[in-house]
Amino acid sequence: MTGIMTFLTRKSGGRRANWLDYLTYAYLAFGFLMIVVPVAWLSLNSLKTKSQLEKQDLSLLPTVYEQVARATVSTPEGREIFIISDLPDWVLNWKELDAETQASHDAAAFIEDYEGLTYYALRAHLDLLPVQMREVMASHDLPEWLLRYTTMSAAAKAEHDVDAVLAGLDAEDVRVVSEFLGLPPYEQSRFVGQILVTAPDPETGEETQFAVSNIRPNSEITPARYVDNRTDAVVKLATDTLSAKRVLAPSWGNYTDPLTGKAFGVNVNFATCFTNSILVTAIATILTLLINSMAAFALAKYKFRGQLGFFIVILATLMVPPTITLVGVFKAVHATGLSGSIWGVIIPGAATPTGVFLLRQYMLSIPDELLEAARMDAASEWKVYWRIMLPLTLPALAALGILSVIWRWNDLILPLVAIATTKEAYTIQLCLLEFRGEHLSQEHYRLAMTMVSLIPSTLVFVFLQKYITAGIANTGLK
Numbered sequence: 001m002t003g004i005m006t007f008l009t010r011k012s013g014g015r016r017a018n019w020l021d022y023l024t025y026a027y028l029a030f031g032f033l034m035i036v037v038p039v040a041w042l043s044l045n046s047l048k049t050k051s052q053l054e055k056q057d058l059s060l061l062p063t064v065y066e067q068v069a070r071a072t073v074s075t076p077e078g079r080e081i082f083i084i085s086d087l088p089d090w091v092l093n094w095k096e097l098d099a100e101t102q103a104s105h106d107a108a109a110f111i112e113d114y115e116g117l118t119y120y121a122l123r124a125h126l127d128l129l130p131v132q133m134r135e136v137m138a139s140h141d142l143p144e145w146l147l148r149y150t151t152m153s154a155a156a157k158a159e160h161d162v163d164a165v166l167a168g169l170d171a172e173d174v175r176v177v178s179e180f181l182g183l184p185p186y187e188q189s190r191f192v193g194q195i196l197v198t199a200p201d202p203e204t205g206e207e208t209q210f211a212v213s214n215i216r217p218n219s220e221i222t223p224a225r226y227v228d229n230r231t232d233a234v235v236k237l238a239t240d241t242l243s244a245k246r247v248l249a250p251s252w253g254n255y256t257d258p259l260t261g262k263a264f265g266v267n268v269n270f271a272t273c274f275t276n277s278i279l280v281t282a283i284a285t286i287l288t289l290l291i292n293s294m295a296a297f298a299l300a301k302y303k304f305r306g307q308l309g310f311f312i313v314i315l316a317t318l319m320v321p322p323t324i325t326l327v328g329v330f331k332a333v334h335a336t337g338l339s340g341s342i343w344g345v346i347i348p349g350a351a352t353p354t355g356v357f358l359l360r361q362y363m364l365s366i367p368d369e370l371l372e373a374a375r376m377d378a379a380s381e382w383k384v385y386w387r388i389m390l391p392l393t394l395p396a397l398a399a400l401g402i403l404s405v406i407w408r409w410n411d412l413i414l415p416l417v418a419i420a421t422t423k424e425a426y427t428i429q430l431c432l433l434e435f436r437g438e439h440l441s442q443e444h445y446r447l448a449m450t451m452v453s454l455i456p457s458t459l460v461f462v463f464l465q466k467y468i469t470a471g472i473a474n475t476g477l478k
Contacts, residue, residue, distance in 0.1 A: 046447035071121035125191035254448035273431035296359035344418030362396035
């Protein structure tokens with residue numbers, strides 16, 4: 001801590017700070033904010049629920065509004081829309097719970113305390129309608145085709161007489177079957193969460209509780225409904241008069257569900273992807289250091305015809321965009337039988353022109369007399385490389401190793417080419433793509449797992465940055 005304070009209070013000269021000191025610290029503070037603010041924003045948003053992200057909640061902290069429910073129930077007279085208050089959180093968030101958490105609650109016993117339209121709304125919301133449908137079918141010996149009726153074609157539906165089936169049932173059973181099949185007038189009930197707000201009543205001016213679907217500060221008017229259902233009409237409230245209670249509620253399931261393979265709608269296990277990325281990064285980095293150091297040793301310490309030409313060709317590959325060689329890499333991976341294996345990601349990028357150049361420049365600074373002395377002591381060329389050259393090249397090897405870890409960990413193109421068809425071999429970057437599909441978007445999971453994927457490369461860069469600086473500086477690069 002003393003060292004940090006010494007650094008932060010350092011001056012260019014004299015006892016008092018001058019304009020250059022103020023400018024320097026202002027630049028330091030600006031750079032710190034430019035790095036920290038986006039990361040902090042990402043980490044806080046990764047703890048928000050799926051519904052918060054879908055509603056584009058701009059609040060900084062992962063807080064949730066106190067909620068009530070708005071139910072829509074069909075009756076022979078038409079649709080009835082009303083508010084249900086004082087429901088527990090597990091009921092309001094039922095659709096977002098995993099199967100294990102849902103099984104821990106007795107939904108059937110819960111709805112026994114309700115009746116009428118409220119009962120019908122909760123029955124549909126808590127997924128109890130299919131259960132009651134099977135009970136009705138069993139008690140009245142109804143045909144099995146009723147379970148497939150909703151997925152039948154129009155021609156197939158015309159071959160079955162649903163009215164004849166309903167004719168032998170009582171009113172409650174008719175409602176169960178009709179609601180399950182989506183037949184008028186008993187279409188399936190709908191149930192959505194609403195924000196509980198307090199605002200002056202437009203008629204009396206008294207503080208009254210209302211339910212609103214969303215609060216948009218840029219909108220002057222917010223449509224709302226009375227929580228006590230005194231009327232089914234929608235009232236218009238001034239947005240600046242709304243008062244809502246928010247509580248801190250971080251959604252830790254965004255992290256635990258993908259890591260334990262419980263993420264809904266995702267067919268990959270993120271823990272496996274994490275392990276695959278570690279294996280790819282570790283093995284590929286070792287191979288990169290070995291192959292590049294051998295090539296650099298030959299180009300730096302051996303004299304042979306075409307030496308400069310080989311070096312120029314290696315450097316020229318730096319100017320070729322990876323997308324140009326993508327088709328060739330794909331054909332090579334497929335032809336060698338590495339497609340669908342993590343070796344198809346490791347081997348193609350084992351040798352890098354950047355690594356060869358960096359190590360060669362560093363090895364040129366090592367005196368040739370050391371190598372000649374080893375050869376005079378009857379050391380083989382392998383011993384000269386392994387026992388003399390590699391230990392002396394450790395700073396450059398450390399810098400290249402750190403860069404290789406960051407490159408391999410964040411690589412997406414090569415895994416897409418080599419293992420896109422094998423989910424068991426997915427790396428961490430491919431797994432992040434699985435959280436966004438054509439029909440299902442799991443942005444809350446993707447944000448959380450993005451934070452997890454940033455941890456290794458961040459730790460490597462922060463704690464080993466001095467090796468990167470020293471290694472590159474000693475190679476002659478500026």
